[in-house]
Every structure is written in C-alpha cells, then in structure tokens.
C-alpha cells in the first residue's frame with residue numbers, strides 16, 4: 188500500500204490533528220478535556236509545539252463559526268468523521284481526497300479539518316451522485 192502522493196506528512200498534519208482533537212473534545216461536551224488539549228498538548232513532542240500553538244490561535248475563531256454549522260447538521264456523523272480524520276493522519280493519508288486523490292486545499296482543511304474530500308467530490312457526494 189503506497190501512500191497518496193498528495194497526502195500530508197504527519198508533521199504537516201500536526202496542526203490539524205490539534206484542531207481535530209479540540210473539536211472532538213468539544214463535541215463530546217468534554218470541556219476540561221478541551222482545555223487540556225489546548226494548553227497541555229503533548230509535551231513529549233518537543234519541536235513543533237510553537238507552530239501548533241500559533242495555528243490553533245489563528246484558526247479558532249474562523250473555524251468555530253464554520254464548524255457550528257456542521258455541528259447542527261449531525262453531531263454523531265461529525266464525530267465519526269473526526270475519528271476517521273485522526274486515523275488518516277496516523278496512517279499518513281490525511282490531506283488527500285479520499286475519492287479522487289487530489290490534494291485538499293489547506294484553506295478547506297482549516298475550515299473543515301475532518302473532511303475526507305476535496306470541494307468537488309464533497310459536492311458530488313452531497314448531491315448523491
């Protein structure tokens with residue numbers, strides 16, 4: 188099994204992993220977990236923590252707004268998608284469209300970090316075809 192060439196490396200995906208972890212905690216109503224994830228993340232990791240902090244601060248307002256829309260749609264489904272996205276990060280396939288293999292733009296991932304599809308495929312799937 189080769190990895191999609193458009194997928195992110197784990198290092199690239201790290202800020203998104205952080206976002207997903209925070210989102211998941213929030214969806215589950217785990218507010219203390221949310222604080223932990225935001226403040227206390229992985230001290231063992233060492234390098235890269237500054238970037239994660241920065242990304243989290245920068246993205247939070249905007250994606251909170253976008254996310255609340257998705258949240259109303261279907262919490263359970265979103266939770267599943269978040270788990271799936273975290274698994275894709277672990278397996279090194281995150282960032283590539285699950286359908287066509289295209290690179291998913293980071294702008295899109297900042298808004299919907301758990302999406303598995305590029306805009307075009309997501310649109311087609313939503314239309315049921």
Ligand SMILES: [Zn+2]
Pocket residue numbers: 284285286287288289304305306307308309
């Ligand atoms: Zn696609």
